[in-house]
Amino acid sequence: MPDSTNLEVRWDERGGATVVRDGHPQSYVAPDDPELLVFEYVQHLAIGLDLLPAGRIGVTHVGGAGLTLARYVQHVRPGSAQIVLEPDEALTELVRRELPLPRGHRIRVRPVDGATGLGALKDASADAVVVDAYDRGRVPADLTHSGTAAAYARVLRPAGLLLLNLADEPGLRYVRRVIATLPEVLPHMALVATHEVLKGKRFGNLVVLASDSPLDENSLRRRAAAADFPTGVRGLAETRRLAQGATPLTAPGEESPQPPDAGRWRLR
Template structure:
């Protein structure tokens, strides 16, 4: 087992996967529809806005396999690919928190860019990028090279999602949006109000597609979200991205997370 990975069980039978000392994902084995982390709720919210039925989903980043389990529970029979280079992590999770029977989740031990490059054109309904190293999003997963590969792999009506973490002001997120919108022009950002208003370091979910997003459905889902949540799209997102310079081929890793107990902006 990798030294940087640990599992912490709670009194409700759930388990949190810690990586590099930070909680990475939470799994509720007896009910995978229970999503604890806010950003995972937002990823699920975005997927829920798509038409019903099975979806071909590629996940860049595995950890506890929380979202693949949720997709399998809510859209049974969905063929899913998980790109997770840490084989020890995958082995630990699959041993201690087994996947459901008859699932169609396939884990490949490769990094995100390498794994996405190996996928066929127009082969995915959804590509979810939720990968961190040392608490930061790797640079190669937000550059123009990666954006082109994701756009190639997605079906014409497919949806790309990124879990992004940034400081108050969201200037790094703005650069990611500017980069991805060049390849997938229809974009939106979902996050809690505290994050969108720049009150604290936190996660936001970027949605990007070659086709118009289901904005009205997304607005309804956002309004019903468990935590106070908002969405930036159209002119509000244009304002956020104003002046942001797109990344080049490789991109830039996300800002380091603050020390524990210092999550709020001054």
């Protein structure tokens, strides 16, 4: 269970709040404007979710923090059934107390880790699985290996979408290993990130999209071009080239790289 001794909610002059754990920003929540997605990677996750057909969707979130993306889905697709696997009960309690969820939501938070929670979910029960889970600023090793990839694929409905929020250093050695792991079960992939991160200019977040069906890359590129941050897309062909020569993660063993000092994180 995560250590929750260093949890806080920091409000700002815009009426929004940043949820911080162990000095690392976990989420930004604007209670009166769920479509205000301040962290760049959250915008990129939303871009991916927006590719799904209009209307209600079923979403499983691995990692909850401030429930920013769950709030977004509830706002733009009212009535969507959402399950959040968040083992940090103290964090969930803080968020519920300081940042209450909207009325009429169908967001259910289960106090379990991702690997355990996935095992309890029914086959083909979600249109999307969003993995946005960090422990001490790093993606846990048990969320990116081949066994977990198979679990994601099992939970997804046909043409469902897996979205992984990863973090890596210039060179993308870790991300290359993750995307080399997915094709056996989810062969259609794309990568979304800011141009700075894609070009290897700084440490940062990258969102991997994966599905058993082809992705609409044209729509993805249009949505990325309209993002608030200078955002790029690497489609299937480019993603496959990036993964060439990388060793798949066949068992738990590698977390994402250690992030830079928390004071260097950019909040826009």
